Structure formats: structure tokens, C-alpha cells
Amino acid sequence: MSTADVVVIGAGLAGLTAAIRVAESGARVHVLAKGHAATHWGPGGIDVAGIPAASTPRDGIRRLAGEPGHPYAFLGDDVAAALEWIRPHLAAGGVEYLGDLDTPLGLVPTSIGGTRRAAILPAGQAAALAPWAVGERLIICGIRGFKDFWPEAIAASLARERIWEGGNRPTSVTAVSVVLPGLAPRHNLNALTIAGRFDDPAWRATAIEAIARAVGSVPGSGGRVALPAVLGIREHAAILAALQKRLPAAPFEMPLVPPSVPGIRLYTALRAAVIRAGGRVQIGEMIERVEHDGRRVTAVVSAAAVRTYTVRTGALVLATGGIAGGGLVAERDGRLLEPLLGLTVEAPPADDWLLVDAFDPAGHPLELAGIRTDAELRPVAADGASLFDNVRVAGSLLAGQRYVRDRCGDGVALTSGWRAARSLTAVPAGHAAEPGSERP
Amino acid sequence: MGDSHAYDVLVVGGGATGAGVLRDLARRGLRTLLIERDDFGTGTTGRYHGLLHSGGRYVAKDALAARECIAENRILRRIAPASIEDTGGYFVATPDDPDDYVDGFQAACAAADVDCEEIPVADAFRAEPALNPRIRRVFRLPDGSVEPWQLIESNVADARAHGSDAWTYQRLVGMERDGGRIVSATLRDERSGSVTRITPRFVVSCAGAWSGQIAAMVDVTVTMHPGKGTMLIFNQRMTDTVVNRCHKSSDGDIMVPVHTVAILGTTEQRVEDPDRYEITRDEVAALIREGEKLFPDLGRMRLLRAYAGVRPLYQPPAEVTAAAMKDGRQISRAHTVIDHDAMDGVENFVTIVGGKLTTFRRMAEDTVDLVCAKLGVTEPCTTADAILPNQVPGKTYWLGHRLAEHEAEGGGDADLLCECEFVTRPMLDDFLDRHPGCSIDDVRRGTRIGMGPCQGGFCTFRAAGLVGERARRVGAADVAESADRAILGFLRERFKGTRPIAAGRQLQEQWMISGVYEGGLGVRSLIEHETPEASREVVDVHR
Ligand SMILES: Cc1cc2nc3c(=O)[nH]c(=O)nc-3n(C[C@H](O)[C@H](O)[C@H](O)COP(=O)(O)OP(=O)(O)OC[C@H]3O[C@@H](n4cnc5c(N)ncnc54)[C@H](O)[C@@H]3O)c2cc1C
Ligand SMILES: Cc1cc2nc3c(=O)[nH]c(=O)nc-3n(C[C@H](O)[C@H](O)[C@H](O)COP(=O)(O)OP(=O)(O)OC[C@H]3O[C@@H](n4cnc5c(N)ncnc54)[C@H](O)[C@@H]3O)c2cc1C
Numbered sequence: 001m002s003t004a005d006v007v008v009i010g011a012g013l014a015g016l017t018a019a020i021r022v023a024e025s026g027a028r029v030h031v032l033a034k035g036h037a038a039t040h041w042g043p044g045g046i047d048v049a050g051i052p053a054a055s056t057p058r059d060g061i062r063r064l065a066g067e068p069g070h071p072y073a074f075l076g077d078d079v080a081a082a083l084e085w086i087r088p089h090l091a092a093g094g095v096e097y098l099g100d101l102d103t104p105l106g107l108v109p110t111s112i113g114g115t116r117r118a119a120i121l122p123a124g125q126a127a128a129l130a131p132w133a134v135g136e137r138l139i140i141c142g143i144r145g146f147k148d149f150w151p152e153a154i155a156a157s158l159a160r161e162r163i164w165e166g167g168n169r170p171t172s173v174t175a176v177s178v179v180l181p182g183l184a185p186r187h188n189l190n191a192l193t194i195a196g197r198f199d200d201p202a203w204r205a206t207a208i209e210a211i212a213r214a215v216g217s218v219p220g221s222g223g224r225v226a227l228p229a230v231l232g233i234r235e236h237a238a239i240l241a242a243l244q245k246r247l248p249a250a251p252f253e254m255p256l257v258p259p260s261v262p263g264i265r266l267y268t269a270l271r272a273a274v275i276r277a278g279g280r281v282q283i284g285e286m287i288e289r290v291e292h293d294g295r296r297v298t299a300v301v302s303a304a305a306v307r308t309y310t311v312r313t314g315a316l317v318l319a320t321g322g323i324a325g326g327g328l329v330a331e332r333d334g335r336l337l338e339p340l341l342g343l344t345v346e347a348p349p350a351d352d353w354l355l356v357d358a359f360d361p362a363g364h365p366l367e368l369a370g371i372r373t374d375a376e377l378r379p380v381a382a383d384g385a386s387l388f389d390n391v392r393v394a395g396s397l398l399a400g401q402r403y404v405r406d407r408c409g410d411g412v413a414l415t416s417g418w419r420a421a422r423s424l425t426a427v428p429a430g431h432a433a434e435p436g437s438e439r440p
Numbered sequence: 441m442g443d444s445h446a447y448d449v450l451v452v453g454g455g456a457t458g459a460g461v462l463r464d465l466a467r468r469g470l471r472t473l474l475i476e477r478d479d480f481g482t483g484t485t486g487r488y489h490g491l492l493h494s495g496g497r498y499v500a501k502d503a504l505a506a507r508e509c510i511a512e513n514r515i516l517r518r519i520a521p522a523s524i525e526d527t528g529g530y531f532v533a534t535p536d537d538p539d540d541y542v543d544g545f546q547a548a549c550a551a552a553d554v555d556c557e558e559i560p561v562a563d564a565f566r567a568e569p570a571l572n573p574r575i576r577r578v579f580r581l582p583d584g585s586v587e588p589w590q591l592i593e594s595n596v597a598d599a600r601a602h603g604s605d606a607w608t609y610q611r612l613v614g615m616e617r618d619g620g621r622i623v624s625a626t627l628r629d630e631r632s633g634s635v636t637r638i639t640p641r642f643v644v645s646c647a648g649a650w651s652g653q654i655a656a657m658v659d660v661t662v663t664m665h666p667g668k669g670t671m672l673i674f675n676q677r678m679t680d681t682v683v684n685r686c687h688k689s690s691d692g693d694i695m696v697p698v699h700t701v702a703i704l705g706t707t708e709q710r711v712e713d714p715d716r717y718e719i720t721r722d723e724v725a726a727l728i729r730e731g732e733k734l735f736p737d738l739g740r741m742r743l744l745r746a747y748a749g750v751r752p753l754y755q756p757p758a759e760v761t762a763a764a765m766k767d768g769r770q771i772s773r774a775h776t777v778i779d780h781d782a783m784d785g786v787e788n789f790v791t792i793v794g795g796k797l798t799t800f801r802r803m804a805e806d807t808v809d810l811v812c813a814k815l816g817v818t819e820p821c822t823t824a825d826a827i828l829p830n831q832v833p834g835k836t837y838w839l840g841h842r843l844a845e846h847e848a849e850g851g852g853d854a855d856l857l858c859e860c861e862f863v864t865r866p867m868l869d870d871f872l873d874r875h876p877g878c879s880i881d882d883v884r885r886g887t888r889i890g891m892g893p894c895q896g897g898f899c900t901f902r903a904a905g906l907v908g909e910r911a912r913r914v915g916a917a918d919v920a921e922s923a924d925r926a927i928l929g930f931l932r933e934r935f936k937g938t939r940p941i942a943a944g945r946q947l948q949e950q951w952m953i954s955g956v957y958e959g960g961l962g963v964r965s966l967i968e969h970e971t972p973e974a975s976r977e978v979v980d981v982h983r
Pocket of ligand 2: 481650752
């Protein structure tokens with residue numbers, strides 16, 4: 001048994017953001033998560049509103065806020081503040097994010113030879129975003145023996161105009177492969193193994209030379225070099241700087257299939273910020289039950305194999321993610337449940353969950369499912385009445401967003417986590433701070 | 441395409457039956473051409489349950505079918521061991537199964553010559569701990585599982601070695617009839633659209649559930665009763681033995697371990713058009729409810745996907761009764777060779793319908809006997825004795841074979857592209873070398889890449905990368921397009937299988953995979969903005 005002022009369930013962008021801010025207010029915060037989050041699966045950027053119609057994230061927020069039920073309707077005005085607030089925390093953890101709400105949304109090439117819309121990216125990916133000059137080349141540099149990055153196929157795909165929506169793009173795309181020291185005879189290389197090697201200064205010096213030779217063998221000058229996103233974890237900033245200095249073209253990382261190295265860096269920086277601020281983060285705790293006394297949550301209980309673990313708490317941030325995270329569970333009989341508090345889930349009927357074509361541009365109705373809240377992120381029932389006084393919901397669990405299709409999931413997670421923390425720690429006139437009031 | 445189009449026989453349909461007929465004709469000295477509108481084994485043969493029948497499922501109701509099954513079961517083990525996993529089969533009596541059926545089961549097996557041994561229930565539980573502990577009696581029969589694509593390939597290879605041909609992506613679009621004879625057949629290349637006319641002496645239709653469409657081309661009526669069956673793939677082998685309910689065959693009463701997964705089946709439902717049918721959530725729920733009588737934990741196991749196939753059920757016109765229309769199961773699984781000379785006055789046309797995958801060779805033998813009689817050929821059938829090419833006598837498939845082969849070659853790091861099914865880069869390279877111009881679906885059927893528990897979430901992308909790299913090396917023009925097709929086609933197909941079972945961990949997994957591909961990898965940008973390629977069949981949730 002332990003005690004906290006605020007328990008956060010979920011160690012994704014939403015939960016960790018909330019935890020940093022709560023901890024900085026001086027409250028005792030405890031993050032519990034059953035496992036790693038969408039950070040480890042995603043590209044590691046901060047997607048705020050990457051919709052095709054939008055020119056900038058700010059424009060995208062405005063457009064999404066106008067859609068019925070989108071969380072930006074009440075969060076939209078805070079995205080800028082949340083972003084500027086998190087930026088130094090991430091930089092302190094070794095990952096610098098570039099771009100803001102007024103950076104033009106651009107097309108960034110991906111490791112399956114496609115493109116995605118982005119504006120706010122970690123420094124390691126940011127070079128992909130600048131407009132392409134006439135004659136500018138793109139070199140795709142693969143690593144021999146690494147099966148999650150296929151430079152020839154990527155280059156062939158990116159050479160097509162339609163992938164760039166007919167707009168601005170590199171003039172030529174070329175593929176090269178590099179043999180990295182000690183890795184060639186090893187098969188089954190994964191991104192984490194290679195990233196681990198890059199963190200070793202002696203190894204990386206040789207590796208960077210090898211990359212420079214491979215890139216140098218491509219005729220021409222200038223341009224940019226795409227590398228698989230394996231450029232170290234702890235030492236990423238130094239590796240990036242060394243490559244920028246040594247290569248004749250501007251390097252950038254392409255995110256890969258999971259585990260995502262840029263996402264792990266993001267997670268590591270967020271977690272470090274929670275700890276610096278005095279909070280605790282525990283991964284591997286599957287919360288099975290949340291206890292409450294009427295409208296107030298009092299404790300969360302995790303049932304591990306050998307013991308149950310209870311944390312008494314004054315307040316709860318529920319940041320368990322959507323269907324992918326485990327915050328929403330679909331039953332075979334067609335019900336969609338929020339398993340911890342049994343909150344009302346807003347969802348279409350089961351027969352309408354999924355459209356016939358996986359890639360139907362309309363997006364699957366199920367994507368919009370989630371928990372409705374009031375503007376303070378308190379969960380509400382179908383009739384709009386709030387259910388718990390000391391619970392806040394944040395992140396992908398919130399209803400009304402198509403977080404992948406509209407590329408707004410990171411913006412919603414960040415801003416709702418930030419807002420949830422403010423809501424729990426603010427001292428309304430004439431009241432004690434909410435967390436403190438329940439301190440056992 | 442061969443330059444000489446002078447064929448004795450045209451065989452229509454590249455499922456197991458067509459491949460068997462092709463082989464048999466070729467071995468009897470008839471120069472034969474097989475055509476298939478898609479790839480081999482994309483009809484019912486590629487969408488079936490995977491059971492090598494012992495005959496046990498038919499002993500009570502259709503002794504003839506049971507007898508044929510056990511005879512062919514023994515033959516296939518001899519001539520095609522590499523396509524078979526010798527899992528053995530249990531027929532188990534659950535509390536829901538009627539005593540009289542169970543009590544009479546052994547005698548019925550004996551009467552049909554099907555080997556059957558009752559074993560102590562405790563032995564069965566020891567071998568298969570996931571079984572329902574309330575099972576009362578267990579019989580052991582020689583069931584197995586059989587891999588259809590390799591089987592077809594072996595048959596085709598043997599036919600080619602005997603001077604015959606087989607063409608894929610060639611659709612029969614018409615036949616010209618002059619009085620009582622078919623004088624020509626028109627094929628359309630499904631990829632280029634080009635049309636070929638050939639003038640065979642004889643035509644054999646092995647088009648399964650599509651046989652009515654072929655016959656109609658020469659104004660002959662073959663009334664098929666396509667029966668859709670739905671199956672569910674689980675992410676684990678909860679059993680290494682085929683498990684059947686010991687009762688009158690019904691829905692959801694058999695689990696077949698197939699490679700790294702296990703498949704529960706089936707259902708039976710009449711459909712009008714074998715190219716259009718749907719899988720409903722209710723059907724999935726009902727299958728699981730029945731399956732839980734065999735494996736009580738089934739509801740908690742992860743479902744990978746649902747799929748369905750259509751049985752080529754046929755009954756001669758006079759015997760079509762109202763009862764059979766209601767319950768497809770009452771139509772005999774035994775096959776019928778339709779002699780259109782005797783029935784319809786077309787002297788050089790035969791259709792083979794019905795049957796099972798297990799009996800495909802026997803079906804072919806019966807058909808080819810008739811064709812030979814008509815063409816005056818007296819060569820005897822040799823398909824039951826000659827082992828198929830690429831097969832080693834007595835060496836049946838087993839789950840660890842790829843790993844064992846790898847270890848035998850020195851082991852070590854394996855350059856795995858597909859962790860679930862143990863597909864290495866050299867294996868894929870080798871397949872691509874042998875099948876120029878193949879599609880990613882062909883790759884999947886040929887190597888099993890993407891058929892394991894991750895359902896292609898990671899390996900598809902790798903296979904597409906390798907395809908792209910190779911295409912680039914030989915300077916192919918459509919490198920990127922083929923990689924796109926690989927990725928998009930695979931993700932669409934995966935989604936289609938998930939849709940009727942969307943729940944629990946499989947939905948969660950689907951959400952993660954689509955998040956990866958749509959989020960970080962920007963897969964939607966690969967989609968060309970036109971209507972998605974019309975898919976061959978619509979497997980769809982009822983709405
Ligand atoms: C594969 C993938 C790719 C994505 N790509 C993009 C993208 O490119 N752009 C974009 O904008 N958005 C993307 N998203 C959306 C993404 O979900 C959001 O951007 C955001 O990161 C979500 O953060 P979150 O904190 O709300 O939830 P998550 O990151 O899902 O975190 C949920 C957390 O809750 C924990 N949890 C759940 N249930 C329990 C329990 N009972 N007990 C304990 N812990 C529990 C989980 O272990 C996890 O730590 C993607 C999502 C996925 C899954
Ligand atoms: C749900 C289900 C489960 C089953 N389970 C088992 C089992 O466990 N064990 C077992 O032994 N049997 C089983 N069967 C039966 C078995 O699958 C079939 O009997 C067998 O596969 C039929 O093979 P076929 O070659 O006759 O037909 P198909 O495999 O359907 O071949 C016919 C081919 O003709 C092609 N074709 C159609 N029209 C044209 C045209 N115009 N031009 C060119 N080609 C054309 C089609 O594309 C198709 O490939 C099952 C069947 C079903 C439906």
C-alpha cells in the first residue's frame with residue numbers, strides 16, 4: 001500500500017505530461033502503467049492537426065475545433081501554451097523539438113516510401129521538412145542486413161510525383177547501403193540493437209565514417225540524407241551533431257516499424273521530467289480496479305501475479321489510451337467498455353464500427369469512440385452530468401477525435417494532460433487544493 | 441505462353457481437383473492445358489478448413505464418402521507426405537453429444553473401413569490439456585492436416601514433367617459449340633486483357649462452385665448449391681491433434697491445427713453467388729459458443745481472423761428435394777462426374793463436382809477414366825502409386841521442420857523476415873526466383889509469410905521491401921507499384937479478416953497496426969486516388 005495525491009494511470013504522452021505538471025505543483029504524483037504506450041509505436045513527433053486542408057497546425061486546430069464533438073472545441077486554445085511548456089522539459093531530456101503552431105505543415109517522406117504531414121518534429125527528423133530547392137537531391141541510406149529499412153524500395157517509391165501530392169519534392173532520389181562495423185555478419189538486427197551501438201562513442205566514430213563514405217559515393221552535392229531512425233538513444237543529440245558536421249548533405253531520421261527509437265527518446269525524456277519534479281513512474285502495473293466512495297475515487301489496485309498493490313489517492317488522471325492503449329475494450333457482443341471506472345463510452349453501434357475498406361477516406365466510425373468530459377476533463381454520463389469530482393480523463397481516451405487519421409492525437413494528449421493537471425492543482429477561491437484535501 | 445496451342449484436353453479451374461485431373465491426364469499421355477482465372481488455389485481449395493479426412497465425420501450418414509476418404513487418406517500420406525501433418529484426430533463425446541451416436545460410432549467406422557480406436561480419456565487430456573474436462577469418451581482416428589498450395593504445385597509440376605501446361609490468370613470467357621461438340625474455347629489474360637482462342641479435343645470443367653457458369657457457356661445447366669462455410673483462426677495451437685465432436689456433423693464442431701495456428705469450423709449456409717457472401721458477427725459468436733464445448737477457454741483466446749469458402753455442392757436434378765435445400769449437409773459429399781454427352785448431348789465435355797479436398801485424386805481418376813474412354817485412350821491411372829515431385833517418401837510435415845532444416849545446415853542467425861512462420865530471406869529469395877512476376881499473395885501462399893500470429897503486421901513490409909529491391913536490381917519499371925500493391929493489399933486483406941471478429945485483443949492489435957502504418961509510415965499516401973481494385977469476393981459483415 002502506498003499513498004499519493006494524484007495517481008495517473010497510463011504512461012503515454014497524456015499521462016506523463018499530466019504527471020510532470022502535477023509534480024511541479026508540489027503534489028505527490030504516482031504514474032502506474034501496465035506497459036509502454038503509443039510513444040513506442042509512433043513516429044515520435046508531436047502531431048497537432050495534420051489534416052490535408054490545413055496550412056499550419058493552428059489552422060488545423062481551428063478546423064478540427066469546428067467539427068462536432070472534437071476535443072479541440074474546448075482544448076484548442078491551450079495547445080500553444082502546452083507545447084511551449086513541454087518543449088524545455090523535453091530539451092532537458094536530450095530531445096529538442098522544432099516547429100510550432102505556425103510552422104507550415106509539410107510532407108515528410110516515410111520508411112515505406114510514402115509521406116505524412118507534419119510540422120513539429122524532433123531535431124533528428126526536422127531536416128525532412130524544409131521545402132525542397134530546385135535540383136536538390138535526397139539520398140536514402142540503408143544499413144546492410146537491417147530488415148526494417150529497404151532503401152531501394154523507398155527510393156523507387158519516393159521518386160514518384162504523386163507520393164508528394166504533385167507538389168514540392170526532391171529532384172532526385174537515390175539509394176545507398178552502408179556496412180556498419182561488426183553488424184554485417186549479424187542477422188536479425190533490430191532498431192534498438194543498432195541504436196545501442198550508436199550510443200558507444202568509439203563505434204559510432206567508425207560508423208559515421210562509413211556512412212559518410214557511402215553518401216559521398218553518390219555523385220552530386222548538397223541535398224539531404226534519410227537514415228533509419230536508429231541514431232542512438234542517450235547520445236542522440238551528439239550523434240546528430242556529428243553526422244551534420246561530417247555529411248555533405250543534411251541528415252534526418254525516418255521513423256520505422258516498432259519499437260520506435262524516436263518514440264523511446266520522447267518517452268525517456270518525459271519520464272525523466274516526472275522524476276526530476278519528484279514524481280514516481282512504475283511500468284508493469286496493470287490496474288485492475290479503481291475504488292471510489294460515491295463521487296470520489298479513493299484508491300487504485302493492481303493485481304500482479306504474486307501480490308495486489310494498492311495506492312490510496314486524492315485524485316486520478318485516467319490516461320489509459322483508446323482501443324490501442326487498452327483504455328477502451330471491445331466485447332464480442334458489441335459493447336465497448338471503459339474497464340476501470342465503467343465510464344459511459346460514446347460509441348456507434350457495433351455493426352457500424354468499421355467500414356468495408358480499411359482505407360476508406362471517411363475514417364471508421366469506431367475511431368471517434370471514447371469518453372465525453374466537461375471542459376475541466378471530468379467524465380460525464382450520457383446526459384452530460386459529471387460522475388466523479390476528482391477524476392480527469394486525458395489523451396486518446398477522449399471521444400470525438402480521429403487521432404491517427406487527423407493526426408491530432410499528440411496535440412490532444414499533450415493539451416489534455418496539461419489541462420487535467422491544471423484542473424487538479426488549481427486552487428479555486430475558498431477551497432483547499434483538491435489533491436491535498438484528500439490526503440489520508 | 442507456349443507457342444503450340446494444340447491440346448488434347450482443356451481443364452478449367454486450378455483448385456485441387458483441376459490440378460489432380462491435369463496430372464492424371466498428362467500421365468496417361470494426353471497433352472493437357474489447365475487454366476485458372478486467378479492464382480492456383482484461390483478458389484475453395486485456398487479457403488477450406490485444412491483437414492485430411494479420416495472419414496470419421498461421414499461414417500454414420502454417408503458411408504460411401506467415408507470409405508473414399510480413408511482410402512485417399514492412405515494414398516495421400518504415401519504420395520504427398522510433405523503436404524501433410526500427421527496430427528491424428530480425436531472424436532470426443534462431450535456431454536452434449538447423444539449416447540446412441542457415440543455408442544454406435546466404432547461399429548460405423550468399422551463398417552466403412554475407417555481405423556478407429558477408443559483411448560482412455562485421461563490419455564487424451566494428457567496429450568491435449570486444453571480439452572473440455574467434461575469429455576466422456578475419446579476415439580482416435582487417422583485425421584491430419586493438409587497444405588493445399590504445395591499439393592497443387594506438386595501435381596502441376598508432375599503434369600509439366602509429362603508434357604502438359606498450366607496457365608494462371610487465364611479466365612475462360614466463352615466456348616463455341618457446333619451442334620454436339622465444343623469446337624473452341626476463349627481465354628482472357630486477367631492481367632493484360634489479351635485474348636487467346638484454343639481448340640482442344642475435350643473440355644473438363646473443374647470449376648467447383650463456379651461449374652454452373654462454365655456449363656452455361658455451352659447452354660448446359662449444372663445447378664450448383666454453393667454452401668458457404670465460415671472458419672475462425674486462433675493465434676495459437678491450443679491442440680496438436682485434430683479434434684472433432686462425436687456426433688452428427690454440425691457447425692463449429694472441429695478444430696484443426698494448421699502450422700502455427702488452429703482453425704475452428706465450420707458453418708453451412710446457402711449462397712446465391714459464390715463470389716459474394718458475408719460473414720456476420722452472429723455467425724462468429726455462434727461458432728465460438730459451439731467451439732467452447734471442445735475447448736472451454738476458447739472465448740478468451742485471441743482470434744486472428746475469420747474467413748469463408750464455398751462448398752461445390754451438387755445434386756443431380758431429380759434428387760433435389762426440399763429437405764436438402766433447407767440443410768446443405770444432407771447433400772452427399774461424394775462427387776459426381778457429369779457426362780454431358782449422356783445428359784445434354786455435348787459429346788466432348790465433362791464436369792466434375794462435389795467431393796472434398798481429401799478425395800481430389802480419386803475424383804480426378806474417375807473423371808479421367810471417363811475422358812479416356814471417350815478418347816479411346818487405354819493407359820491405366822498411375823496417380824495413386826507414383827510419389828509426387830518435391831516429396832520425400834515417409835517424410836511428413838511437422839511444425840519444427842523449418843527450424844530443424846536450418847539447424848541441420850549449421851544454424852545460427854537466420855535472417856528471419858517472418859518470425860512467426862520462420863521465413864528467412866534466402867527462402868523468400870528462392871521463392872521469388874522460381875516465381876517471376878508473382879504477387880505478394882502468391883508469396884504468402886507459397887511461403888506462409890504473414891500467416892502466423894502477427895498476421896503480416898511486420899513481415900509484409902519486409903517482403904514488400906525485398907520485392908522492391910529485387911525489382912530495382914533487374915531494372916523493372918513498376919518497382920514502387922508492386923511494393924504498394926504488396927503493402928496495401930496485405931493490410932486490406934488483414935483488415936477484412938478482422939472486421940467480423942472486431943473485439944478484444946485482435947481489435948487492439950488491428951488498431952496498433954493501422955496506427956503504425958497510417959501514423960508514422962503514412963500508408964494512405966501510397967493509395968492511388970481511384971476506386972480500390974474490385975476484390976474477387978466480398979467477405980463482409982452483415983449490416
Ligand atoms: C501505433 C500508433 C501510432 C500512432 N501514430 C500517431 C501519429 O502519427 N500521430 C498522432 O497524432 N497520433 C498517433 N497516434 C495516436 C496516439 O495514441 C496519440 O497521439 C497519443 O500518443 C496517445 O497518448 P495517450 O497517453 O493518450 O495514450 P497511450 O499512448 O495509448 O497510453 C496509454 C497508457 O495506458 C496504459 N494503460 C491502459 N490500461 C491500463 C491499465 N488498466 N492499467 C495500467 N495501465 C494501463 C498503457 O499501458 C499505456 O501506458 C498513434 C497511436 C498508435 C497506437
Ligand atoms: C468451409 C469449407 C471447409 C472445407 N473443409 C474441408 C476439409 O477440411 N477437408 C477436405 O478435404 N475438404 C474440405 N472442404 C471441401 C474442399 O475444400 C473442396 O471440395 C475442394 O477444395 C474443391 O476443390 P476444387 O478444385 O473442386 O474447387 P476450387 O478450389 O474452388 O477450384 C475451382 C477453380 O476454378 C476457378 N474458376 C472459376 N471460374 C473460372 C473461369 N471462368 N476460368 C478459369 N478458372 C475459373 C476458380 O478460380 C477456382 O480456383 C471444405 C470446403 C469448405 C467450403
